[in-house]
Amino acid sequence: MKFSKIPTATITRLSIYSRYLEALSQEGVKIIASDKLAQKCGINPAQIRKDLAYFGEFGIRGVGYFVKELLFEIKRILGLNKTWKMALLGIGNLGSALLAHQNFIRQGYEFVAVFDVDPAKVGRRVPSGQIIHPMEELETVVKETNVEIGVIATPAAKAQMAALRLISAGVKAILNFAPIQLQVPEGMAVENVDFTVKLDNLAYNLTMAEG
Amino acid sequence: MKFSKIPTATITRLSIYSRYLEALSQEGVKIIASDKLAQKCGINPAQIRKDLAYFGEFGIRGVGYFVKELLFEIKRILGLNKTWKMALLGIGNLGSALLAHQNFIRQGYEFVAVFDVDPAKVGRRVPSGQIIHPMEELETVVKETNVEIGVIATPAAKAQMAALRLISAGVKAILNFAPIQLQVPEGMAVENVDFTVKLDNLAYNLTMAEG
DNA sequence: ACTTATTTGTGCAAAATTCCACAATCTAGT
DNA sequence: ACTAGATTGTGGAATTTTGCACAAATAAGT
Numbered sequence: 001m002k003f004s005k006i007p008t009a010t011i012t013r014l015s016i017y018s019r020y021l022e023a024l025s026q027e028g029v030k031i032i033a034s035d036k037l038a039q040k041c042g043i044n045p046a047q048i049r050k051d052l053a054y055f056g057e058f059g060i061r062g063v064g065y066f067v068k069e070l071l072f073e074i075k076r077i078l079g080l081n082k083t084w085k086m087a088l089l090g091i092g093n094l095g096s097a098l099l100a101h102q103n104f105i106r107q108g109y110e111f112v113a114v115f116d117v118d119p120a121k122v123g124r125r126v127p128s129g130q131i132i133h134p135m136e137e138l139e140t141v142v143k144e145t146n147v148e149i150g151v152i153a154t155p156a157a158k159a160q161m162a163a164l165r166l167i168s169a170g171v172k173a174i175l176n177f178a179p180i181q182l183q184v185p186e187g188m189a190v191e192n193v194d195f196t197v198k199l200d201n202l203a204y205n206l207t208m209a210e211g
Numbered sequence: 212m213k214f215s216k217i218p219t220a221t222i223t224r225l226s227i228y229s230r231y232l233e234a235l236s237q238e239g240v241k242i243i244a245s246d247k248l249a250q251k252c253g254i255n256p257a258q259i260r261k262d263l264a265y266f267g268e269f270g271i272r273g274v275g276y277f278v279k280e281l282l283f284e285i286k287r288i289l290g291l292n293k294t295w296k297m298a299l300l301g302i303g304n305l306g307s308a309l310l311a312h313q314n315f316i317r318q319g320y321e322f323v324a325v326f327d328v329d330p331a332k333v334g335r336r337v338p339s340g341q342i343i344h345p346m347e348e349l350e351t352v353v354k355e356t357n358v359e360i361g362v363i364a365t366p367a368a369k370a371q372m373a374a375l376r377l378i379s380a381g382v383k384a385i386l387n388f389a390p391i392q393l394q395v396p397e398g399m400a401v402e403n404v405d406f407t408v409k410l411d412n413l414a415y416n417l418t419m420a421e422g
Numbered sequence: 423a424c425t426t427a428t429t430t431g432t433g434c435a436a437a438a439t440t441c442c443a444c445a446a447t448c449t450a451g452t
Numbered sequence: 453a454c455t456a457g458a459t460t461g462t463g464g465a466a467t468t469t470t471g472c473a474c475a476a477a478t479a480a481g482t
Contacts (some may be wrong), residue, residue: 207290
């Protein structure tokens with residue numbers, strides 16, 4: 001298949017496939033067919049094959065896909081064949097939860113630096129070992145530690161400022177947990193994790209269902 | 212405009228609009244044009260107008276939209292003119308963070324019951340006041356307190372079981388924080404909050420950008 | 423070797439979504 | 453009343469995304 005712009009939805013699905021393949025791999029499953037994988041992921045099987053077709057031919061007709069091989073390829077495609085260095089901004093409840101989750105995060109991501117504005121927190125060590133830096137040090141520390149992804153877990157009111165600092169420090173990707181649309185220059189990759197929006201979707205669905 | 216199936220994306224955007232309208236309302240802004248709102252939300256202005264057109268005519272040509280009025284209408288559309296009762300399953304780091312966030316959640320959502328499997332946690336009171344129930348009591352408590360939305364903040368391995376319990380208790384909507392695709396019967400509304408998938412998207416973007 | 427049972431990869435049509443462009447409508451100024 | 457300037461609401465084109473349906477390819481049994 002020729003080069004074409006790859007849908008974001010495809011990348012999102014690849015990530016979901018990789019999750020299942022990882023599970024299958026650990027269960028010792030050697031081979032999986034698109035139908036089976038599709039069923040597990042709640043996705044159309046043709047969709048899976050088409051998603052993969054953007055990047056090459058990874059299956060064997062009449063057989064299916066070798067789980068480990070496909071997992072390896074998808075990880076390579078997603079760029080997970082390296083460890084991404086992240087900075088965490090905002091060590092509140094959510095930030096702490098993310099740090100605690102760190103061990104559970106699938107291989108490939110690591111918080112190398114953490115920041116907060118609160119002088120009471122600055123200088124303390126979080127349970128996972130990192131020392132909390134003041135925001136003022138962001139640019140220096142980010143550059144020193146080669147942070148590639150910034151994670152914003154500040155209150156909404158501080159999020160835009162946090163984003164600006166990350167940007168001026170040269171970070172090109174931001175994972176934003178604050179319930180606000182960040183204003184960023186062209187070329188920045190921003191992903192929002194926004195459960196209030198998801199809740200609103202549920203509320204709408206329930207409202208419609210009941211009339 | 213006639214009745215037609217409303218895109219999920221439209222509902223998601225309505226939620227985002229409502230967030231800005233709330234901010235504008237608090238700033239005392241009376242009137243907003245779709246162009247301005249679009250710019251703030253990073254969305255095409257025609258898209259906003261079309262989204263709204265699914266539900267009626269809320270603006271005044273040559274003028275724009277009355278902020279408070281439009282906010283009210285969107286909230287009504289989304290079903291936020293009531294308080295939704297939620298149950299939280301899993302009082303770990305993430306669950307605790309969600310409870311702590313509770314005061315910050317936009318009006319309309321409330322955790323009326325919380326659950327955990329850990330006997331050491333059961334019976335204790337969380338900072339926001341709720342007593343942690345054992346999972347066994349889920350069905351009873353959910354029915355007693357009229358829970359409408361279940362929030363799963365358990366480890367991935369326990370999430371499917373948690374979902375099943377919620378379903379059998381009659382809950383029709385689930386907000387799932389576990390990194391797993393829940394298998395649920397037709398008619399259930401499930402929304403996933405999945406930051407590992409978002410991270411993978413960022414990793415892919417960065418990988419592509421650098422070649 | 424041939425046949426049957428699978429399952430992938432993909433051309434193409436269908437469906438969904440986005441967005442342009444403009445008529446319709448409103449305000450304000452003269 | 454009329455004109456100028458602004459902004460909504462929307463038909464429809466353009467684009468994107470999905471998924472059917474089938475040829476191509478593989479394995480296994482006879």
